[in-house]
Amino acid sequence: MFPRFADSAAPSRPLFVVQEADLAAWRASRPPTEAAWLEATGFAAGLGELQLLPGPDGAVAGAVAGLGAAPARARGRFHLASVAARLPEGVWHLDTALAGADLESEALGLLLSAYRFDRYxxxxxxxxxxKAPEGVDVARIEAMAAGEVxxxxxxxxxxxxxxPEALEEAVIGLAxxxxxxxxxxxxxxxxAQNFPMIxxxxxxxxxxxxxxxxxxxEAGPRLTLVGKGVCFDTGGLDIKPSSSMGLxxxxxxxxxxVLGLASMIMTLKLPLRLRVLIPAVxxxxxxxxMRPQDILTARNGLTVEINNTDAEGRLVLADALAHAAEEETDCLISMATLTGxxxxxxxxxxAxxxxxxxxxxxxxxxxxxxxxxxxxRMPFHAPYEAMIEPGIADLDNAPKGGFAGxxxxxxxxxxxVGEARYTHFDIYGWQPSDAPARPKGGVGQGARTILAALPEVLGL
Structure with missing residues (x-):
C-alpha cells in the first residue's frame, strides 16, 4: 500500500510548526489560555519538540511542533516526520510558514513516516x-513517495x-x-544474444x-536507466567474509x-521515452x-581480466551499458551499489x-x-585510466593497490558507453540506523534528484 495524503474534506486538527526564533511572536498570537499552557509546559520550539494543545472540553484540539534553529535543521531532514509517530490518532493538517522546497520536503517526509516493511x-x-499542505504538488509528492516505497x-x-526471478516479476508487474x-x-x-559477462x-x-x-x-527525449541487479553477492570464489556478506x-x-525512479516518471506521465535495463543475477x-584470472570478452568486444570475482557488479553493468549505448539516447544513467x-x-x-x-x-x-x-560529484579522473589496464587484457575488473576504488x-x-551522455551513481541503498522518515533498512538514493533534474537535463 503506497502512502497517500488524507482526504482534503476530512475533519482535521492543526499541527502548528514553529521555529525557535518565531516562538515568542507566535505564542503571543495564540489565545491566552493556550499561551499560558505552552509557557507552563516549557515548550521552547526545539527541533523535534512536540506539545499537544487542549481544547475547552479537555480533548486534544491541536499540537505544535518545534523546528528549532537553522544550524540544527541543517544536520538532518524530514524534521516533521520525527513528531508524526507521537501524534494522537486522526487526521492532521499543517499550519506553517514553510513554503517552496522546504514545505514539499516536509510533506514528503510526513508521507514516508508511515512506511513499514511488514512482509514477514x-x-x-x-x-x-x-492532509496535503496548501501550495504543494500533491501528485508529484505522492508519486515520489510511491517510488521510494x-x-x-x-x-x-x-x-x-x-x-533474479522475483526481480523479473517486479519489473513485469511495474510494466x-x-x-x-x-x-x-x-x-x-x-x-546467444551476446551478453557474456552477465x-x-x-x-x-x-x-x-x-x-x-x-x-x-512514445514521444519526447530518450532516457535510459541501467540498474545493478545482483540479488545476492557471496563474492564468488573470492568469497566475502561473513561480516561483509550480511547486507x-x-x-x-x-x-x-531505477525501478522506483521509473515508477515516479510513469506515474507523473513525463513527456519522454523511458528505457530501463537491469542485469539480474x-x-x-x-x-x-567464473574464476580469478579468467578473461571474459564483453558485449562490445573489450576483454576483461577477472582479478577478483567479488568485483562482479561492473561486469554485469558493462554488458547492459554496451547494449544501452547501441541505441540512440539523450541521457544514460547507471545506478549501482558498486563499491565500498x-x-x-x-x-x-x-550518493x-x-x-x-x-x-x-x-x-x-x-x-x-x-x-x-x-x-x-566525483571525478572521472583520466590519469587513473592506467590503473584499470592489466596488460594481459583490455581491462582489469579489480585494480590492485586499494586507491580510488x-x-x-x-x-x-x-x-x-560509447558517445552516450553518461552519468553513473555509486549508491549505498541502505539506512544504517533509524532516522525521521528513513527507518533502518533499504532506502532510495539519487532518484528524487534525477527526477527534479530531468526538465533541465532533457529540456522537458
Missing part, C-alpha cells in the same frame, strides 16, 4: 495521517524471496501497472541470470532505485563459477555521481539540495 511480521501502523520494499526483501512493455533475456539465451557472473546460481528491460513512452541482499539496490559459488570505496569517501548518506557533462552535473547538484536527496570502477563503466 506485522508492524504497528502510524496512528496519524496528514517500491525501492525500499525491493531492497528489504531477502534473497530467499528476491532473487503492467503503467501499460509499459517488458522483455526478458534469460539463461543461455544471454550467450551470463558469466550469474551462471553458478540456482536461478538463471537474466537481462530485464522495460520500455515506456548483500541490498546489492540489487541500483535496480530497486546472483553471484554464487559452484563448479561453473564510495562509502569510505562520502559515508552512507550521500556520489560521475559525469563529464557540466550541465548535467550542475542540474543534479542543485536538485539534490532542493530535494533533500544529497548527492556529490569508486573512481576506477566508474572509469571501467565509462569504457562501455
Amino acid at each position: 511480521r506485522p508492524q504497528a501502523a502510524q496512528r496519524a495521517s496528514f 517500491l525501492t525500499r520494499d525491493l531492497i528489504n526483501t531477502p534473497a530467499s524471496d528476491m532473487g 503492467a501497472r503503467h501499460a509499459a512493455e517488458a522483455n526478458v533475456i534469460r539463461g543461455d539465451e544471454l550467450l 551470463h558469466a557472473v550469474g551462471r553458478a546460481a540456482a536461478e538463471a541470470p537474466r537481462l530485464l528491460e522495460l520500455r515506456w513512452g 548483500m541482499k541490498k546489492d540489487m539496490g541500483g535496480a530497486a532505485t 546472483e553471484n554464487s559459488i559452484a563448479g561453473n563459477a 570505496a564510495a562509502r569510505v569517501a562520502v559515508g552512507p548518506d550521500i 556520489p555521481f560521475y559525469t563529464d557533462d557540466e550541465a548535467v552535473a550542475a542540474a543534479l547538484s542543485g536538485a539534490g539540495a532542493a530535494m533533500a536527496d544529497p548527492v556529490w 569508486s573512481i576506477t570502477a566508474a572509469l571501467f563503466l565509462r569504457r562501455f
Whole structure:
C-alpha cells in the first residue's frame, strides 16, 4: 500500500510548526489560555519538540511542533516526520510558514513516516495521517513517495524471496501497472544474444541470470536507466567474509532505485521515452563459477581480466551499458551499489555521481539540495585510466593497490558507453540506523534528484 495524503474534506486538527526564533511572536498570537499552557509546559520550539494543545472540553484540539534553529535543521531532514509517530490518532493538517522546497520536503517526509516493511511480521501502523499542505504538488509528492516505497520494499526483501526471478516479476508487474512493455533475456539465451559477462557472473546460481528491460513512452527525449541487479553477492570464489556478506541482499539496490525512479516518471506521465535495463543475477559459488584470472570478452568486444570475482557488479553493468549505448539516447544513467570505496569517501548518506557533462552535473547538484536527496560529484579522473589496464587484457575488473576504488570502477563503466551522455551513481541503498522518515533498512538514493533534474537535463 503506497502512502497517500488524507482526504482534503476530512475533519482535521492543526499541527502548528514553529521555529525557535518565531516562538515568542507566535505564542503571543495564540489565545491566552493556550499561551499560558505552552509557557507552563516549557515548550521552547526545539527541533523535534512536540506539545499537544487542549481544547475547552479537555480533548486534544491541536499540537505544535518545534523546528528549532537553522544550524540544527541543517544536520538532518524530514524534521516533521520525527513528531508524526507521537501524534494522537486522526487526521492532521499543517499550519506553517514553510513554503517552496522546504514545505514539499516536509510533506514528503510526513508521507514516508508511515512506511513499514511488514512482509514477514506485522508492524504497528502510524496512528496519524496528514492532509496535503496548501501550495504543494500533491501528485508529484505522492508519486515520489510511491517510488521510494517500491525501492525500499525491493531492497528489504531477502534473497530467499528476491532473487533474479522475483526481480523479473517486479519489473513485469511495474510494466503492467503503467501499460509499459517488458522483455526478458534469460539463461543461455544471454550467450546467444551476446551478453557474456552477465551470463558469466550469474551462471553458478540456482536461478538463471537474466537481462530485464522495460520500455515506456512514445514521444519526447530518450532516457535510459541501467540498474545493478545482483540479488545476492557471496563474492564468488573470492568469497566475502561473513561480516561483509550480511547486507548483500541490498546489492540489487541500483535496480530497486531505477525501478522506483521509473515508477515516479510513469506515474507523473513525463513527456519522454523511458528505457530501463537491469542485469539480474546472483553471484554464487559452484563448479561453473567464473574464476580469478579468467578473461571474459564483453558485449562490445573489450576483454576483461577477472582479478577478483567479488568485483562482479561492473561486469554485469558493462554488458547492459554496451547494449544501452547501441541505441540512440539523450541521457544514460547507471545506478549501482558498486563499491565500498564510495562509502569510505562520502559515508552512507550521500550518493556520489560521475559525469563529464557540466550541465548535467550542475542540474543534479542543485536538485539534490532542493530535494533533500544529497548527492556529490566525483571525478572521472583520466590519469587513473592506467590503473584499470592489466596488460594481459583490455581491462582489469579489480585494480590492485586499494586507491580510488569508486573512481576506477566508474572509469571501467565509462569504457562501455560509447558517445552516450553518461552519468553513473555509486549508491549505498541502505539506512544504517533509524532516522525521521528513513527507518533502518533499504532506502532510495539519487532518484528524487534525477527526477527534479530531468526538465533541465532533457529540456522537458
